Amino acid sequence: MRIARIAHPGGEDFCLMGVDGYRLIENPFRTGVPDLRRLSGPVVSAADARLLAPVQPRTVVGMAHNTGPADRALAPEAFLKPARSVVGPSGAIELPAGIGQVDAEAELAAVIAADGSVFGWTLANDVTARDLQATDARWARAKGYPTFTPVGPWIETSLDPETVELELVLDGQPLGSATNARLARSVGEVLGYLSTFLPLGAQDLVLVGAPGPYGPLAAGGTASVRSPQLGTLTNPVRSSGLVAADHPRTVQGALG
């Protein structure tokens, strides 16, 4: 089942995606996945709808160094992204001037239910200011600018997270595809690790890691995360009009 969130002339709503358009539903994170046999809500045509980020999370968490088999030697480790850095399909990724290299990372995201279990799956682009990571040990800034977490286009409630194909396409050029079978730690291991400490709830997102290639964004271009099972998440890239402030080199591991 495909669940999306749309802006339409009547407001913003969750919906089921069907061949006839978008059938509006109650918030499924409160009601549970709807019973298809009982649905009778209004249908919005695709022409009248704009896809939004499929969730409004409170927590967005990713896995550090979970990009390939070699990372298996490192202990699992998580990082947090600001909830308000999330943008939906077609939302622009905005780059401040002077920020250095900013990479797109194509990832599968687990969408979390109210009870902490997996509600479904969507695509995510874990946008990362690569040069800033060297002087930002906690990555709050390097991964935390507004628009640095595109997600969507919809939630698929039934999916094998280990075999789903993920492809990164920058400015129309495919960089290559991969499955999560290549990750140092499987999706199950990631969710298991996080469950040992992290409070998660309705609409939260777990970015499980980037199994394939990543690549730099350029203003004026586009970034797409593509999957036969999950659709295509495409975002234009543009200059934010702001200048990234310069901060001197810092030290790793200090208390605080």
Next chain:
Amino acid sequence: MRIARIAHPGGEDFCLMGVDGYRLIENPFRTGVPDLRRLSGPVVSAADARLLAPVQPRTVVGMAHNTGPADRALAPEAFLKPARSVVGPSGAIELPAGIGQVDAEAELAAVIAADGSVFGWTLANDVTARDLQATDARWARAKGYPTFTPVGPWIETSLDPETVELELVLDGQPLGSATNARLARSVGEVLGYLSTFLPLGAQDLVLVGAPGPYGPLAAGGTASVRSPQLGTLTNPVRSSGLVAADHPRTVQGALG
């Protein structure tokens, strides 16, 4: 003006704190600070009310190494805490078995308005699993367990954040007090730094740093952050009944 959030027989609401009790108000993050001359809502007596965390944030951010003048040599750097780690006054801080030393840190928290400006101020305890920091470079786990961010007891809308006194009291023993004048970076500098990248909005929290002593928590004890201007935030400390999973040593600064 003191604004709190309470649970009462009629539900959960924001309120103004007065000598006669808690006067219920609309969500002030939507309506703005209420006009005292026009208030006519119901008043809940203190006996019928339980203070909740005064906000339900989407983003909780703290400052790394902003604990004293020596940290001035380091560049400013932020970390994120999970929004769902927030608990209110009287909520228990829960310690998993085997987690090692867990410290209380007494801090001032800026409460953010819908437009990103400062709405007011409250107290926070930035609970930190000290031993875990050595193997958790991003601190998502070391600072991210459920209940690791007590905040409250209320929001003060008018306060000088540099001169407010903050005192940490563990198990009834005062560890000493300090003002933010001792921080490596002032509250204004902290907010200025974060404004260069971090998207913040209604009910978000900025923990500005711990200017005074910190100290270890013990199950069965209590932790209080005390201020003449902001009240006292007291939380009991207890065992969570869970065991902290063991994860081997990791490496700082890896990509991901």
